[in-house]
């Protein structure tokens with residue numbers, strides 16, 4: 001089915017009719033020919049007013065698992081049984097998406113410069129207008145990401161677990177791993193939080209690909225949030241796996257260059273002292289071995305053998321054994 005889209009300059013939620021799905025192109029900035037750069041926008045309104053749930057994907061231009069998650073959700077969504085509104089942006093960072101890259105075309109990471117600036121660089125203005133014109137309408141935000149180029153991720157959530165609402169939103173994702181993480185400056189999640197909009201980051205697998213299972217998991221998480229917010233009457237599905245809660249996480253880096261092999265699998269629990277990676281020189285001799293600095297679980301890992309000094313090995317989650325967050 002072809003969805004007809006309409007060109008707009010701002011979101012006017014009052015003009016969106018009840019029980020409808022709508023597809024827009026919002027004129028956010030202009031390119032060097034003076035032509036519009038359009039932000040794709042999907043708005044579903046239910047049978048009565050209620051919460052406004054924001055869904056964003058591809059703030060990093062090559063992270064498209066979230067894009068298909070949103071597309072499939074909208075395909076299935078039954079507006080007759082929905083209370084409230086869903087505003088979804090299947091691709092946030094259009095200039096980066098067009099170049100199949102993470103960063104905005106001026107070299108900035110859009111998820112480090114939020115909420116942008118009214119008068120600033122290309123990416124700063126883009127971020128500013130995105131926050132003003134789009135994010136300001138949300139009551140809740142689920143921001144969908146993936147690993148970055150050369151790395152792979154489990155299905156994991158970054159959320160402030162000290163706040164009951166964001167903790168609940170995280171638990172509802174039925175993820176492999178939840179990591180407690182107070183939002184850092186410049187992220188979309190941090191900006192939304194400062195605006196009083198509870199927000200979590202959902203890491204839906206790997207960059208620049210569609211992963212069916214991950215996309216399914218992402219959809220279940222969104223449906224669960226909709227149920228929790230009483231936007232639907234569906235039952236919450238959260239018992240499919242044993243989610244591991246981590247009180248913190250960090251990357252382990254190399255201090256030498258060469259060809260990198262990382263041993264543990266995603267979601268594998270490792271012990272302090274386990275061999276986690278080796279580096280070979282170009283002739284195949286092992287020149288360096290790396291061991292786990294403490295017990296933990298593998299959240300993400302490097303997939304790319306070419307490794308310079310300071311390259312990433314794996315993203316280690318430190319399990320919340322004292323039950324502070326779980």
Ligand SMILES: [Zn+2]
Pocket residue numbers: 059060063111145146
């Ligand atoms: Zn990302």
